[in-house]
Amino acid sequence: MERKKNDFASLLEESFQKRKNIEEGALFIAKVTSIKSDYVFIVTLGENIKGIIPLEEFTESGTNLKIGEEIKVHFISENYGDYYFTSVLTG
Numbered sequence: 001m002e003r004k005k006n007d008f009a010s011l012l013e014e015s016f017q018k019r020k021n022i023e024e025g026a027l028f029i030a031k032v033t034s035i036k037s038d039y040v041f042i043v044t045l046g047e048n049i050k051g052i053i054p055l056e057e058f059t060e061s062g063t064n065l066k067i068g069e070e071i072k073v074h075f076i077s078e079n080y081g082d083y084y085f086t087s088v089l090t091g
Helices: 002-020 056-061
Strands: 027-035 039-044 050-054 070-079 082-086
Touching (some): 050 070
Antiparallel strands (some): 027 039
16 A cells, blocks of 8 residues: 555656646647647647647638647646647747
């Protein structure tokens, strides 16, 4: 039982460290994993950070995304474990 607590504690600490290391505005290359009615779901390449982008960013610009497509994104914020990105700043 003690080992499980230590394993959980180390995983939790690792999670917090990953969160602290992401700076607002940081640029990532991400792959589109899913497209829903309001959000595009992505995962950053290399860092494997799962995040979301409002779909309206792409519909307003006329961009037609496909699942598996790689895009440039900037980190905006983290809120209750959800990582928010934007593609607007990349131009």
